[in-house]
Amino acid sequence: MSTITEFFGVNVFNDIVMRERLPKSIYSKLRKTIDEGLPLEAEVAEVVANAMKDWAIEKGATHFTHWFQPMNGRTAMKLESFISPNKEGNAITEFSGKELIKGEPDASSFPNGGIRATFEARGYTVWDCTSYAFVVKDEGGATLYIPTAFCAYTGEALDKKTPLLRSMEAVSKQAVRVLKLLGNTSVLRVVPMVGAEQEYFLIDKEIYKKRKDLVYAGRTLFGAKPPKGQELEDHYFGSINEKVAAFMKEIDEELWKVGVSARTKHKEVAPNQYEIAPIFTNANVAADQNQIIMETLLKVANRHGLVCLLHEKPFKGVNGSGKHVNYSLVTNEGINLLDPGKTPHDNLQFLLFLAAFIKGVDEYQELLRISASSTGNDHRLGASEAPPAIISMFLGEQLTDIWEQIEKGEIIGSKGREKLETGVLTLPVLKKDTTDRNRTSPFAFTGNKFEFRMVPSSASISDAVTALNTIIAEELCKFADRLERVDNSEIVKEVKNILMEVAINNKRIIFNGDGYSEEWVREAERRGLLNLKSTVDAAKYYVSDKIIELFEKHRVLNSTEIHSRYEVLLETYIKQVLIEAKTMVDIVTKDIYPVVIKYAENIAKSYNAINETGLGIGLDVIKNKFIEVAKQIESVDENSAKLAELIEKADKFEDDSYCKARFxxxxVFVQMENLRDAVDNLETLVEEKLWPMPGYGKIMFE
Incomplete structure (x- = not known):
């Protein structure tokens, strides 16, 4: 395998393989299901299953699995072998269409928010034929992965994928309605296209093992600030050392083999922080591929003596990690509906779809915030290139100018692209983009797509994309309803009316300035924008009548499914914070106390030894050091005891999930911060080689 093209997708049951191995009639029917959303026929599934089995076995596969994405945001699978004994006592390989289409894992042991109880365990995985099956090879052998959706015996979605697929159908349906009214009668489907950038940290495995907080919580719960962090800005886009380069090389190869088009890799801002980004693809495939990327990062890091941290804020005082979900809408004819063209001011189709985004993000800002909510993300939002918790949109100079013209009732033109003069004769003259980039904006237009920068690094992108799809479907539905009520000769006039109304009524969501400034916080409040600083703040909006009506109208989620996700969100928040709190108490009790008490004893012994000399030199210094250390030990003890009490109260809390989450x-979380401050202060006083766990300096720079 000497070139990328020779092995890219080599372990994917992709379109090339299907064309080669399936009868033409079967292949044609399967393509119609994939491309046009038609129902899958049982006959087709049976033939595909047999061809898929033969192909997978040729690749060395001994097992297959229905690979699904439960509401914990990760992936799950149950492996089953292809082997089936015959009457002669030998083994044959079998894989039926029924096995391809349907699996049956336990539905009660995954997060379900009350939809299923232990005595109601049945659930089903259902083949998602729009996402290619693939073979994964590792030390455990080779396994055929079949992407699936996961639902309860009663039909409710128990996963991230099912609502995503429903929302894709919803936005396609409404976008096609609008396009046909605008004169595009040949369009059949509109597909959300997504590219998700993934940030992560790498640290040495041996150091990781010595940090209970990293092992149990995925982030450092203690850690004094080292003399150097990211102040010199010398890590971002810097050269990559050979150990990490070897890891990245294997990551690329593993991902390329299973059809993930990993394109970009580089160092990020914080020490030991990196980013990987694939090429755009269909939203559900992008969601699958992002899960593959995360799993591959974790697995391959282990092979290189490293540990990959996907937590949003593993280290205090430096940048955290997120996902930047780039989103656009593309027709089956390959037209990007968010491409402004050379003259965006007179591109009514583009402006109408842009209006749907502006209106949707303004009216459903709380849903976008919910879709990016997690315990880890609460630590990240608001600084260090992470967007603030206030949802706003960045349009840039050109589009903002056009939108202001629309508001005034007369579109004059578009600002053109200027030349970039570097002042060096030998460098080529470049055309500047029509706008700068805003790294503080949660939702920014970046040329021909939107970039949603708020999504947590450890989360599935499905929640955010599902929310976006549903919001845009709703606004396009409203536009289509209006356009259908006028004569064809009045369509253009009505489109302009819609644009003006959006420009006037929804302009509060547009903000091109510094999202970190205190002025913006005050301005956002004046505009009536929500500032939902934590997951708990955002969660209550999930079950509002407004959100339930939106999801039910477009058949993305019903009321039961929404309430289950609300409960899962709160339960996960509660459990994660309590795990962290209990870990802190455990570390203080079992690791820090023995060390610091011994250290204080040593100081006292030194004092006594010097005092016995009768010289008296340095006694005040030693005495003051002892007093300082002793005071910090007392502070740690008091704060640890108080945290233990609050944990006990939380464990016995009998009120509803929302009240418990608020408590x-x-x-609990406030007291965790108090304990951290006390321990971090103590760390700065204790000899480094005695401290019971590696400090930030060792983790980041050794």
Whole structure:
């Protein structure tokens, strides 16, 4: 395998393989299901299953699995072998269409928010034929992965993928309605296209093993600030050392083999922080591929003596990690509906779809915030290139100018592209983009797509994309309803009316300035924008009548499914914070106390030894050092005892999930921060080689 093209997709049951191995009639029917959303016929599934089995076995596969994405945001699978004994006592290989289409894992042991109880365990995985099957090879052998959706015996979605697929159908349906009204009668489908950038940290495996907080919580719960962090800005886009380069090389190869088009890799801002980004693809495939990327990062890091941290804020005081979900809408004819063209001011189709985004993000800002909510993300949002918790949109100079013209009732033109003069004769003259980039904006237009920068690094992108799809479907539905009520001769006039109304009524969501400034916080409040600083703040909006009506109208989620996700969100928040709190108490009790008490004893012994000399030199210094250390030990002890009490209260809390989550946030988490401050202060006083766990300096720079 000497070139990328020779092995890219070599372990994917992709279109090339299907064309080669399936009868033409079967292949044609399967393509119609994939491309046009037609129902899958049982006959087709049976033939595909047999061809898929033969292909997978040729690749060395001994097992297959229905690979699905439960509501914990990760992936799950149950492996089953192809082997089936015959009457002669020998083994044959079998894989039926029924096995391809349907699996049956336990539905009660995954997060379900009350949809299923232990005595109601049945659930089903259902083949998603729009996402290619693939073979994964590792030390455990080779396994055929079949992407699936996961639902309860009663039909409710128990996963991230099912609502995503429903929302893709919803936005396609409404976008096609609008396009046909605008004169595009040949369009059949509109597909959300997504590219998700993934940020992550790498640290040495041996150091990781010595940090209970990293092992149990995925982030450092203690850690004094080292003399150097990211202040010199010398890590971003810097050269990559050979150990990490070897890891990245294997990552690329592993991902390319299973059809993930990993394109970009580089160092990020914080020490030991990196980013990987694939090429755009269909939204559900992008969601699958992002899960593959995360799993591959974790697995391959281990082979190189490293540990990959996907937590949003593993280290205090430096940048955290997120996903930048780039999103556009593309027709089956290959037209990007968010491409402004050379003259965006008179591109009514583009402006109408842009209006749907502006209106949708403004009216459903709370849903976007919910879609990016997690315990880890609460630590990240608001600084260090992470967007603030206030949802706003960045349009840039050119589009903002056009939108202001629309508001005034007369479109004059578009600002053109200027030349970039470097002042060096030998460098070529470049055309500047029509706008700068805004790294503080949660939702920014970046040329021909939107970039949603708020999504947590450890989360599935499905929640954010599902929310976006549904919001845009709703606004396009409203536009289509209006356009259908006028004569064809009045369509253009009505489009302009819609644009003006959006420009006037929804302009509060547009903000091109510094999202970190205190002025913006005050301005956002004046505009009536929500500032939902934590997951708990955002969660209550999930079950509002407004959100339930939106999801039910477009058949993306029903009320039961929404309430289950609300419960899962709160339960996960509560459990994660309490795990962290209990880990802190455990570390203080079992690791820090023995060391610091011994250290204080040593100081006292030194004092006594010097005092016995009768010289008296340095006694005050030693005495003051002892007093300082002793005071910090007392502070740690007091704060640890108080945290233990609050944990006990939380464990016995009998109120509803929302009230418990508020208690955990307002009492437990606040006390965790107090304990951290005390321990971090103590760390700065204790000899480094005695401290019971590697400090930030060792983790980041050794």
């Amino acid at each position: 955990v946030r307002d009492e």
